[in-house]
Structure formats: structure tokens, C-alpha cells
Amino acid sequence: MVKIETFSVEAWMDQHETGSQFNIAETCCASISIDQLRELSEDKDRPVFDTSRTLTYGAIRGSDALRNNLARLYSAKSANLLPPENIITTPGAIQANYLCAYALVGPGDHVVCHYPTYQSLYEVPKQLGAEVDLWKAKPENNWIPSIEDLKNLIKPNTKLLILNNPNNPTGAILKKSFLQQIIDVAAEHNIAILSDEVYRPIFHSINPLDPEFPPSILSMGYKKVIATGSMSKAYALAGIRVGWIASRDPEIIEKIAEARHYTTISVSQLDEQVAAYALDPNTVHSLLARNIQLAKTNLALLERFVLKNDDACEWVKPLAGTTAFVRFHRDGKAVDSVDFCKKLLEKSGVLFVPGSECFGGEYKGYVRVGFVNHVDIVKAGMDEVTKFVRRNLDDVKLAE
Ligand SMILES: Cc1ncc(COP(=O)(O)O)c(C=O)c1O
Structure with a gap:
């Protein structure tokens, strides 16, 4: 067990x-x-739900409306558009993170995880039989971990590096040039990066015009990256239990989709309709x-x-x-x-x-x-x- x-x-x-x-x-x-959400919309007459729709499982990988909105948001500040096919929805980011580990790591694999962080990010890979090392951020360095420490943690079997950016609990961010250094290390060893970005884009104390403003890991030009996100935190809708997994690598998405059949089938159609409404350009x-x-x-x-x-x-x-x-x-x-x-x-x-x-x-x-x-x-x-x-x-x- x-x-x-x-x-x-x-x-x-x-x-x-x-x-x-x-x-x-x-x-x-x-x-x-939902009433407050509608109040925030510039198109208040548009209903949130299409109540005529039959409640089948819906689109297995997530509704087009939701995935298109997500793809648009990820593509906004990126030189390369993110195709909606590279996104799959999940019941919350907790399931998104679980599925990434479930699909990608197991016994014999080594995982490095940014720390301190939300416990499931390092505990689930352990439960699945992987060996996990913690990449520790310290308060004396403003909760930014060191690249030297990262290099020292890498082993020949390191398969996945897990980040949490912005970070829970510290509220620290891994800034743009630092993300690039992380990617350089990962690319050298062919390591995939999973970045839990559920607190994007609540950037309260850094200006979006700051050259060090951190983009999503998906916009850094490295293919073996996965971002997870959620409606719970930045979008104030934890009650609909909608999260997602997005990757620049279609093979990674396929692997995760295979694993997802065993745990999820699909996300609630009703929840996805609310999420799509919230992420619509009229509301977001x-x-x-x-x-x-x-x-x-x-x-x-x-x-x-x-x-x-x-x-x-x-x-x-x-x-x-x-x-x-x-x-x-x-x-x-x-x-x-x-x-x-x-x-x-x-x-x-x-x-x-x-x-x-x-x-x-x-x-x-x-x-x-x-x-x-x-x-x-x-x-x-x-x-x-x-x-x-x-x-x-x-x-x-x-x-x-
Ligand atoms: C870093 C992090 N990831 C994932 C989650 C889970 O979020 P969700 O409500 O989308 O499942 C949390 C919740 O606290 C979190 O802090």
C-alpha cells in the first residue's frame, strides 16, 4: 500500500x-x-450557463470555450501561441499536479522540488515511488533558492523539477532571468519542469513593465515545460473545482491525458461553463x-x-x-x-x-x-x- x-x-x-x-x-x-461574477462582466445579459445543454460527460479534455480562453491568456505575452490542444482541464490544480506526477514519475526516478511549498507537490512523487530532494529557499536570500544548490541536487536519473511560482507560503517569485538560469540547467540534463502557477497573475508588488517580471514557464522557449493553474486562487472561484495542465510539449500532454482517463474522465460541464465565462475577455x-x-x-x-x-x-x-x-x-x-x-x-x-x-x-x-x-x-x-x-x-x- x-x-x-x-x-x-x-x-x-x-x-x-x-x-x-x-x-x-x-x-x-x-x-x-455567480451573481457577483456576472456583475463584473461587460456583457451582463449573457447567461453563465446554457441550461439547454444535455449533461453528458461533455468534452473529455475540457470544453473548447474554456481551453480557447486559456490558450489566449497564455499566448498574450508570448512570441509563440499556445494551441488549445496543449491544455487539458482537471478538477482543481490539486488534481492537475497529481496527474503530472502520476503520468511522469515512478520508482527509479529522481525529482527535485522547490521548497517550502504546498506539500502535495513533493509528497505525491514520493508516494509514487520516486526519490525526492528539496531545493530549499531561505529567508536570508529573500526566499530565492540558489542555482548552485540546484546543480548539486541533480542526479543522472533526475526526471522532473517542480517549481511553485509565485510561491505558497512565502509570496516570493522566481524572476525572469532566474527562470532562464533554471531552464539552462534543466535543458542541459534534459529534465522536464513542472511549474505550479496557481497564484498567477496576482502580482501585487512588481510592475508588469519590470524587465524581471516573471512570465509563465510556458513562455520561456523551453519545450519540456508544464504549467498548472486554477480558478481557485487568482480567479476567486474555488467552489467550481476547475484547474488545468498546459504544456509546450504535445507528447507530455498525451501522456497525461492517458493517465487522466483513469482518474477523471472529464471535468463537470457546469463548472467549466462558469470558468469559461470568468476567463472570457468580457470578464477576466x-x-x-x-x-x-x-x-x-x-x-x-x-x-x-x-x-x-x-x-x-x-x-x-x-x-x-x-x-x-x-x-x-x-x-x-x-x-x-x-x-x-x-x-x-x-x-x-x-x-x-x-x-x-x-x-x-x-x-x-x-x-x-x-x-x-x-x-x-x-x-x-x-x-x-x-x-x-x-x-x-x-x-x-x-x-x-
Ligand atoms: C501551490 C498550490 N497548488 C495547488 C493548490 C490546489 O488548488 P485547487 O483549489 O485548484 O485544487 C493549492 C491550494 O492551496 C496551492 O497552494
Whole structure:
């Protein structure tokens, strides 16, 4: 039987999410309803659903409408168009990432995974029998891993390099010239790259005109690349469970499509209709504008908190995505992040995610803050955290 480790961040959210008053742990941009989605559209008379359509399995690899919209978005800033046939849809990015590993790696293969990150990215390849090494990003280097470390991790059987860009939990980004260096290393050893890009394009703190603004891995000119994406985070529609896999290499897409027959058949037609509506040119720009503005407004609230409480916490300010990794300490000594989060929830109703439990034991004192919930929740919640830090930090255990 496959050995399955606890998926700690999902277990934490499952246990605590519904009981919290101020959810500042959530990684989705504040989710919206179908009515709100329609309000954001420039074509409000167009229905979201075609209710006359019979509910067969639908288009097996994903509807044309959805894949065409995705292909257009990936092609916008790229010299080469991405054909819609190079995209297949999945029930969420969690399934997209699972399928990539399921189709591409197994016993005898070696995988390198960017770290810290969402646990399934390195745990699933392990479950499938691959050997996994973690490519560690460190706070002292602004959460950017080193190319030298990457070169040292590569083995003759390294088959897949997994990135998470922008990164959960740190909010760091692998910028354009750095991505090129990664690709140079991968190309030299014929290694495929899977980039989990579910937090694209929530770039709240880097200008799109910046020459280092990171393109999707699909726009870097290397063929053996796969990007996974999702409607959950940047598009505020986690409830429809739509994600996707896109690759520049049709052979990779075929392999994954073969594996997908065993796990998915197709994605819900209803979900895909909502996703296609959201990514339509009439809707996508205002939807993203709403979410990026929300990220900017709330990041300013969070930054004010960090500055005001600089005797108790520190961070590397995130550049993109919906999360920040903040280290809490007492006189410089890291707090026990699980005890901190539990006491904070109990006393203040604020939900954070403990870094040492959910992202790795080495992240002592760290908590993940998911700051793109509604402004009033984040504002009131961070005020509660300030009170907690002033009154209760002395009661929190220190990390061992
Ligand atoms: C990096 C990363 N990938 C994938 C997922 C799963 O997203 P989805 O809701 O699309 O399955 C998450 C969710 O938190 C995530 O953080």
C-alpha cells in the first residue's frame, strides 16, 4: 500500500476553518458568487450557463470555450501561441499536479522540488515511488533558492523539477532571468519542469513593465515545460473545482491525458461553463483587477501590522500571490508556531496556519498569513492579532 503522510495544511484547515471568526489563513482571493461574477462582466445579459445543454460527460479534455480562453491568456505575452490542444482541464490544480506526477514519475526516478511549498507537490512523487530532494529557499536570500544548490541536487536519473511560482507560503517569485538560469540547467540534463502557477497573475508588488517580471514557464522557449493553474486562487472561484495542465510539449500532454482517463474522465460541464465565462475577455480583466486591488489593499494592512509589531515579528515582504510567511518571536527567540496559532484562535478568533507544522519543522516561529480575504475581515482580524501580541505573546511557548 502507498504510504500517505498527513497533508498538514489541508488537515489544519479542515479542523479549524469553519470555527474561526477571522479567516486570515485562506489562500483564495475572497471568493465570489455567480451573481457577483456576472456583475463584473461587460456583457451582463449573457447567461453563465446554457441550461439547454444535455449533461453528458461533455468534452473529455475540457470544453473548447474554456481551453480557447486559456490558450489566449497564455499566448498574450508570448512570441509563440499556445494551441488549445496543449491544455487539458482537471478538477482543481490539486488534481492537475497529481496527474503530472502520476503520468511522469515512478520508482527509479529522481525529482527535485522547490521548497517550502504546498506539500502535495513533493509528497505525491514520493508516494509514487520516486526519490525526492528539496531545493530549499531561505529567508536570508529573500526566499530565492540558489542555482548552485540546484546543480548539486541533480542526479543522472533526475526526471522532473517542480517549481511553485509565485510561491505558497512565502509570496516570493522566481524572476525572469532566474527562470532562464533554471531552464539552462534543466535543458542541459534534459529534465522536464513542472511549474505550479496557481497564484498567477496576482502580482501585487512588481510592475508588469519590470524587465524581471516573471512570465509563465510556458513562455520561456523551453519545450519540456508544464504549467498548472486554477480558478481557485487568482480567479476567486474555488467552489467550481476547475484547474488545468498546459504544456509546450504535445507528447507530455498525451501522456497525461492517458493517465487522466483513469482518474477523471472529464471535468463537470457546469463548472467549466462558469470558468469559461470568468476567463472570457468580457470578464477576466475586471475580475483580475478586483483581485489584484484586493491583494494590494490588504497587503498594506498587513505591512502596517508588521511595522507596528516589529519587536515581535519579521518577514520578507511578499511580491505576489495571496500569502505571506511571517516569523513571530520573543526577544528574537522563535515562538512555537502551533501554540501561537492555537492560542490566537482561542483568544481572538483569528485563523493563521502554523509554518512549522504545515510547511516543515525548520520553519520555527513562522505562520502563513492568507491576506486576500475581504478587507473588513483582514482589517478587524489584524487588529485582533495586534491585541493578542501585546497581551498574550508572553503566554506562548517558545519553539524547542
Ligand atoms: C501551490 C498550490 N497548488 C495547488 C493548490 C490546489 O488548488 P485547487 O483549489 O485548484 O485544487 C493549492 C491550494 O492551496 C496551492 O497552494
